[in-house]
Amino acid sequence: MRKTNYFKSSLMVLLFCFGLTSLWGQISISNNNPVMENFNSMGTSGTASLPSNWKMSAAGQGTSANWSTATNVTAVTQGASSGSPATGARYNFGNGADTSDRAIGFMTSSGYATPNAIFAYYKNTSGINISDLSISFDFERYRINSNTVAVTFYTSTNGTDWTERSSGNIDTTVFPAGSNSYTWTGGTVTSRSVTLTNVNIANDGEFYLKWLVTHSSNTNSPAIALDNVSLTATLQNPTSPNLTISGTLSENTTLNNGVVSLALANETFADNVFDLSNFSLNNAPVGVSIGTVDYINETSATVTLVYDGTDFDANVTNFSITVASGELTTSTNALNSNNITITAVNEALVLGNMSAGFGNQCLNQLSAYQTFTISSSTVLKSGNISLAALNGFTYSETADNENYTSTLTFAHAGGILTNKTIYVKFLPTTAVSYNGNIAVSGAGAPSVNRSVTGSGTNGTIAVTTVTASSIGSESAVSGGSALSNSCGTISAKGVVWAATVNPTIESHLGITNDGTGTDTYTSSITDLSPNTTYNYRAYVTSSSGTTVYGTNYTFTTSQVAANFPFNEDFEGTNNWVVANGTQTNKWFVGSAVSNNSTKSLYISNNASGTTHNYATGNASTVHAYRDILIPTGTANITLSFDWISNGEMLSGNNYDYFRVWLVPTSYIPSASSTITNGSGRIQVGGYFNQNSTFTTYTNSSVNVSSFAGQTMRLVFEWVNDSSDGNQPPAAIDNIHLKLPDPCIAPANQATNLTFGTISSTSIAGSFTSTTADGYLVVISPSSNLGANPTNETTYTAGQVIGNGTVIQSSNLTTFTALSLTPTTTYYIHVFAYNSECLGGPLYNITTPLTGSASTIDGPCISESFTNIPGSGSGYETRTWTGDNGGTWTATDARVDQTITGKAITIRNGILTSPTSNNGIGSLTVTTRYSAATGDGTGTINVYVNNVLKGTLNVSTSLQTQTINDINISGDVVIELRNTSTTKRPSIDDLSWTCYEEPPITWTGTAWSNGTGPSTTDPIFVDGDLIIGNSAEADMATLETGELTITQNGSILIESGHFVTVNGKITNEAGAENFIVASGANLIQDETYTANDNVGDITVQRESQDIVRLDYTLWSSPVTGQQLQDFSPQTLPNRIYTYETTGATEATNGGYVVVPSVTDDFENGKGYLFRAPNTWGTTPAPYAGEFVGVPFNGNVTLPVYPTKYTSVGNPYPSNIDSELFMSANGSVSTLYFWN
Incomplete structure (x- = not known):
């Protein structure tokens, strides 16, 4: 341990x-x-x-x-x-x-x-x-x-x-x-x-x-x-005497007659009789003293205190008692006790809530009473409790005492105060708030406040402004309704108006006084200015002198209508009304932008209109308008104006734009509200945007017959949404309204007809416009329409003219003809017309622009899968009737997927077509994997009559693929087989062409069919072919149907030899690969009159021997050969035509220098060329080359009795003069240049 x-x-x-x-x-x-x-x-x-x-x-x-x-x-x-x-x-x-x-x-x-x-x-x-x-x-x-x-x-x-x-x-x-x-x-x-x-x-x-x-x-x-x-x-020390006191002392409960116990330790009292002077209080509150001291035993006694009620508010924590030595047995010094606490009591008054506030009280009228209570949370001293004065309020201790006083005092005997009720009344003398506090104090308690509310009022006085009506250029009618007044009477009422918001009876441009009392009243507002916006509101004045107003409204006096015809360049007095409201983008007449002047009407987001910009993020709809008197009997007028408006258009939808309206004067445009059709409102033109430079809009067929003899309101409406947009916004200048000019037909037809996308059922094309208002496009199966459009007739798509059908009538220069027949040649005829005039449309029917195109071969069978029933995602065998009839089958297939439309999706199955009797040439199909059916890449095998003929690729991207040259005749069944067991391709838009015998083709050494064509077989030249008798020649002559020179082919017709084509000529190899030598003939049979050949060829022609300064008369066998290019070294002023200007001329005509050497040869017309300026003096022929599309068809040229007309052969072959003479009976003699 x-x-x-x-x-x-x-x-x-x-x-x-x-x-x-x-x-x-x-x-x-x-x-x-x-x-x-x-x-x-x-x-x-x-x-x-x-x-x-x-x-x-x-x-x-x-x-x-x-x-x-x-x-x-x-x-x-x-x-x-x-x-x-x-x-x-x-x-x-x-x-x-x-x-x-x-x-x-x-x-x-x-x-x-x-x-x-x-x-x-x-x-x-x-x-x-x-x-x-x-x-x-x-x-x-x-x-x-x-x-x-x-x-x-x-x-x-x-x-x-x-x-x-x-x-x-x-x-x-x-x-x-x-x-x-x-x-x-x-x-x-x-x-x-x-x-x-x-x-x-x-x-x-x-x-x-x-x-x-x-x-x-x-x-x-x-x-x-x-x-x-x-x-x-x-x-502890056993020798020290000690005095201890104890007791509970509180100001209002135990202090008066309070008892304090005294206890001695190690000491005793000398006797049982005390002298009060030997006992003293230490730190006692004022008013506290010793009443008696009583002996208990040799170590104990009690002290009884006396308190006179003097208030104190803080606890006394060091109260003690001292006993002098004269009262003690052994001590020679006085004994001081320990400290004890005397608890102070803070007297407090408690005020109850007012039973209610007094609210608005009519002036000088005593209110009913409201009450509150006074009580205490502690014992109070005896004394008076007082309520101090508060302006406007009086008090009483009883409810029925009418002698309420501005102050109040009542006595309290002391102790707890329980719910003393005080009655309060309110008597205002001015129309102000009397809210304040009633101060309550007394009985030893500090002052406390009871809040009280109330306001003096002249009473509830009100009026409602009647919306203005009968608004003219100098007057209007308004008034007041729903009048009320709860204190006193209404001594005056009427309407005030001014140019500024909230006019008053002290500040206004005009005022009416329409009597007294609470009856609804009508006020006449007069002495106004035209086309001016006024603020107005109703007013009423009470007998106490208080005036109140109804809601402030505005109206704009009507314009003094402008006379017709109307012209506005915004340089003079501005008589336009703008309805801008609080919109961010507003109409202004100012100088921020203009066209050939200093001012215009435009949109600005600047408060003063100093800029021509708009806030694209703040949606706005605003209007500017002018009234115009339309004469009685007026039907159509011409409206024109210069305009700018870029704005916003996305995917064909207009978001930021302006529109033009004609509306009755009863219709007042309102900011933030767009105008809609109906109730006599007419929109002119469409949506004006996408234009950032001034452009003139003209409409010469504005029908204003509904406004004839009345005033019409011309409105420009600007609208923009709250996102995106392009500067600048709308600006308008140089507005003109007049009667239309009389119509005349356009002087020139459209030019340069070209063809775009051609399908089996449609032909798209375009042409170049001239100065016409519009163009009527007609399609026909014939080069001869058989009739012309009728003046003053407006045509719509689908109407018939002769043997043709209208495609469109508009100012567009592009067109698409639909619902056509496959492998068919169609002719397009374009007539220029003017319609923005009086008496239109008028058509130019002289030599309309004409051209032809052929639709391609359409599909033999096409399938869109639209007819598949249901939309299930389960895999099962599906059958349905196809777009061309017959039953389609798909095994292990679902039908809930789409590509361009409804699609079929195969898993471990096969898509099988019905039997088709016309064989198959090529097959086209669209495929894709979707998120639900596969990813990556895969393939589909294509079988025809159970023989694999090709493979289609499949991926998550849409693919349209064609398998060419399947070429199976007779009955065929097509199958599409999925090659994957995990990926499931979707299939849509499946089609195939019918089987066609392959064309007869010259390969460069032989005919593909071994024997060559008949006179009607179409042929393709896919190699070099020479027609003539030279050692290189392949044959001496050729007659066939349609002739096509492929990109790999060429043809040369030697002098003295003939090629006859009984159909259309198409050259895809370029002019240098189709040559008609001088003296050779390229003939299109007279039964084929369409001038629809495609592709340039070269036609060579030699003149007689000439020397410098000799002339030769030429005409072009092709279309598109420029004059100067034919003989570049001939001086431009040495190229002539022979012109006879009219039958009444005294002369037979004469040679005239051509207007422009950059013009093309006109078909059938003779042109006189001098030899090239570099030509020598030794006679030699000029070897001319004409490059262009070989011409075919009839040519009409004007001739005049007894006058000469210069004509030329328009064909790449010789013509028969006897037949020419017999076909043209008016021609008596032919003269040949030498």
Whole structure:
């Protein structure tokens, strides 16, 4: 146990002292010296008795056991001096190395349960109080085992009620579990110290200690023991006298007649009769004094206080009493007591809420009363409680007392005040707010406020402005309705108006006075200016002099209508009305932009209109308009104006634009509201935008018959949305309204007819416009339309003219003809016309622009899959009737996918067509994988009659593919088979062409059919072909149907040889690969009269021998040959035509220099060329080359009786003069140039 020799020596002395002072059953504490116990006096006996002040509990009863519990024991049952406790019991432990050093403790077992307790009993025999105690002790371990043990330390002053002292506790970590061992080892001792202050154990008082030892289990328990217990007391000074006072004192409850108890310690009163002058109060509140002092016994007395009610509001915490030495037995000095507290009470008034506010009260009229209550939350002193004056309010203690006063005072006898009701009335004298606080004070309580609200009013006076009507250029009608007044009467009423918002009876341009009273009234507003915006509102004035107004509205006087015809360049007086409202983008007449002047009408987002821009992010709808008188009987007029408006149009939708309207004057445009058709409103033109430079708009057929004899309103409406847009916005200048000019037909037809996309059922084309207002486009199966359009007739698409059908009638220069027949030649006829005039349209019917094109071969079968029933995603066999009839089948297929429309999707299946009787040429199909059917790439195999004919690629991108040259005749069945077991292609828009016999083709060495063409077979020249008798010639002559020279082909017709084509000529190889030599003939049979050949050829012609300054008369066998290009070295002023200008001329005509050498040869006309200026003097022929499209068809030229007309052969072949003469009876003689 690691005790030093010094400790042993001390212990012996202490034991000796203990033996002298101990009494059985207790330990005496007689002084400040430590009282100790080390249990060594017990010896080594296993049944030794405990020291006389010690006990141990019976087994397992440690928790409930007290000092006096009957089962407690005073002896141990086991001894262990070798460090080897054997079984559960109370033990007298000892170290085998020093058997005289003992300790008491426990070890548990199945027969000796836990918990167990050790007790010690002490008694104060010092004769004075013990104030503090210091306790220390050791616990020692004598056995380690697999369970743990803990100690809880308690103290008590009666041996029954215990207080845990945690600083003396030992938890389970101090003596941890381990392998079973009985060896005393280092580290098996733990010490604890406990200090207790202010225990105040009186003389003869008792004090007990308890150690509760708790094992975690009855078995395998460790063994621990208590040793070296030391207790040291601190004793109070026994000689100092002391005065203690006590009592509860409060200002309003226990202070007057309050009793304070006096107690002496270590001193006594000298006698039982007191002199009050020997007792004094320290720090007492003002008004507090001693009433009496009464003797109780030699150490006790009472003081009774007197309090006169003087208020104090802070607690007195240092109140004490002093007793002079004359009242004491032994003390020569006065005794001062301890401090006690006198509690102050803060008197407080509590005000209840007003029963209601007074609101608006008519002036000089006394209101009904409202109430509030006064009470207290504390005892009040006796006295008066007062209500201070508040302007406008009077008070009373009773409801029926009409003598309300501006102040109020009532008496309170003291104590609690309970709900005193105060009555309040309100009497305003001016129309202001009287809100304020009623101050209430008295009875010792501070002032508190009761808020009260009320306002003086002249009464509820109101009027509603009647919307203006009968608005003219100088007057209008308004008035007032819904008049009311709750205080007094209405003494005046009417309407005020001004140019600014919210006119008043003091500030206005005009005012009416329409009587008194609350009746609805009508007001005439007069002396106004035309085309001017006025603000107006109704007013009423009460008898108290208060004036109120109705809502401010505006109206704009009508314009003085402009006369017709009307011209506006915005340079003069501005008579336009703008309806801009609060919109961001507004109409202005100003100088921010104009066209050939200084001002215009335009949109601006600038408040002053100094810029021509608009805020694209602020939606606006605004209008500008002008009234115009339309004469009686007027039907159509011409409207024109210059305009700019870029704005916004996206995907054909207009978002930022202006529109033009003609509306009745009864319709007043309103900002933020767009104009709609109907009720006499007419829109002129469409949406004006997408134009950033001034452009003139003209419409010569504006029907204003509905406005004839009336005033018409011309409106320009600007609209923009709240996103995007392009500068600049709208600007308008140079507006003209007039009667249309008389119509005349256009002087020139359109030119340069070209064809674009041609399908099996449609032909698209375009042409170049001239100066006409529009063009009538007609399609016909014949080059001769058989009729002309009728003047003053407007045609629409689908109408019939002769043997043709109208495609369109408009100013467009592009067209598309639809619903045509495949592989058919069509002729397009374009007539120019003027319609923006009086009496139109008038058509130019002289030589309309004409051209032809042929539709291509259409599909033999086409399938859109539109007829598939249902839309399921399940895979099953699907059947349906195709677009061309017949039954289609798809196995293991779903029908919920789309590509361009409904599609069929196959998994491990086959798409099978119905039987087609016309064979197959090429096949076209559209495919795709969707997110639901596959990704990556794959293929579909195409079978015709169970024979693989091609493969289609499939991916997640839409693909349209064609397999060409399948070329199977007769009955065919088409199958599309998916090659993947995991990807499922969707199929749409499947079609194929019918089988056609392959064309007869010249390969360069032979005919593809071995025999060559008949006179009607179309042929293709896909190699070099020479017609003539030279060594290189392939044949001497050729007659065929349509002739096509492919890009790989060429043809040469040698001099003296003929090629006859009974159909169209198409040259895809260029002019240098189609040569008609001089003296050769390229003939298109007379039964084929269409002039629809395609592609340039070269026609060579030689003149007679000429020398410089000789002339030759030429005409072109092709279309498109320029004059100067034919003979570049001929001087431009030496190219002539022979012109006869009229039948009445006195002469036969003459040679005239051509107007422009860049013009083309006219078909059938003769041109006189002088020899090239570089030509020599040796006679030689000029070898001319005409490059252009070979001409075919009839040519009409004017001739005049007895006059000469210069004509020429327009064909790349000779013509028969006899046939020419017989066909033209008016020609009597032919003259040839030489």
